[in-house]
Amino acid sequence: MDDVGVVASEFATVRVSLDTQGNSPRLRLEDLRSGAVRFLDALELESIVWAPEGFLRELLDPSRHRWRDDGSEGCGP
Amino acid sequence: MSTAELTGDLRSRVRPDRVHGSLYTDPDVYARELERIWYSTWVYVGHTSEVPQPNDYVRKHIGPQQVVLTRDRTGAIHVLHNRCSHRGNLVCDADRGNSSSFRCPYHGWTFANTGELLGFPFNQGYGGAQAKERLSGLGAAPRVESYRGFVFASLAAEGPTLREHLGAAAERIDQLCRLSPEGEVELTAGWVRHEVTANWKMLVENETDGYHPQFVHSSIFSISGSGIGALYSDKSTAVTRALGGGHSENDLSPEFRRLGVPMGWSGTPESKIPDYAAAMRATYGAETGDEIMINGSPHVMIFPNLFIAEIQLFVIQPVAVDRTVQHVTAIQFAGAPDLNRRLVTQCVGSVGPAGMLLADDAEMYERNQRGVAQRQPEWLDLSRGLARERTDEHGFTVGTATDETSMRAMWAHYLTLMDPA
């Protein structure tokens, strides 16, 4: 696993590394404040690169991710 | 004291040749200054070079108000109040950072760096995500404008434009920028904060008071071998000039032109900064490049809070009637790495934590604040040079290098804001 570094601001701290345990490399993101981990593969990353601006803005709504209470399935990665 | 009482009273406390000591100590006066000056006129907030990248932000202030200066992803500049629209927590804590959005640490309300509310945790309690439409985002300064990278904000929706506010002081910013071979100033050297127990006007008045340097700063002038101190004398051709709008300057350039030495104003001989001198002549041509380097950097107080003192820049922040913070940085010029290194070293000596120039002034501010609290003789004298003031070829009022022309003009402008006729 290649450590890329820590991306941090006063609002969040995420360790970014390259994971090579799968059959192709993946990006490993670890939220250092909670320990939660998510992997992103090449196609997912490409989709983020090309996502419209509104996509990330919507995702920044806390009720869309970790702090949901609309009864939708699952939480976190 | 009620507003009506204060109104009639203020004009009696500001006379052409003196001001009443209570103007520095009266909490009612201070409260009105916040409303009529700090939260109405254009106040300097920060510089675009402090937020060079999309989504950069820095924490700044407009008097006691905490604000965040942001550059959004499109490059536009915003000045936001640092106050969560939920229950009023401070949203940003770090002095600087890069983030497209800010999340309040109290309950997680999240805002774009334009101020827009992006969302909040567990939104069912508000009836779902659409509640964003009715809830507010971060407050924003209604007017934000910049001049040559210097960002000013006004908390009043209407009033004079920034250019009208700056008036002739804009030319002093031009003069400063011309000292860069790329025509740009960069405020990237970092900030030192000095807090003094003194009213903010003590500082504003002192910045272009040419009467005190020979006394208060004689030690740093003698240790550094600087010839600047001697220019603050009535024998000097330097002048104190009221630029209008409460702005004023000590213009030492006639002396620098008389001496005719490129960079003579800076205390750094050209031989020590050959790359800079060459770049200046390459940009502006040999003759104009020399003129700019001879003429020097401005010493200008832009009312109410931006003081450009040749090689350093101060931002004045009142936090209480008798408490003021000075934020100071070394000016850096784009395309001038050799000069910039020397400017930082010089500023460490003058205004750094152990610097000698600001420490001298700070001592005087605090003594002055304690002094004006004494009961007699009530008034501060402002008459120095009143009888020998003249109008220069551009129509500005000027006095000698040691005259109190700038203070009288500041107070006249102060009255137009505090008690419009």
Ligand code: FES
């Ligand atoms: S005060 Fe900011 S989220 Fe509650």
Ligand SMILES: [Fe+2]
């Ligand atoms: Fe608690």
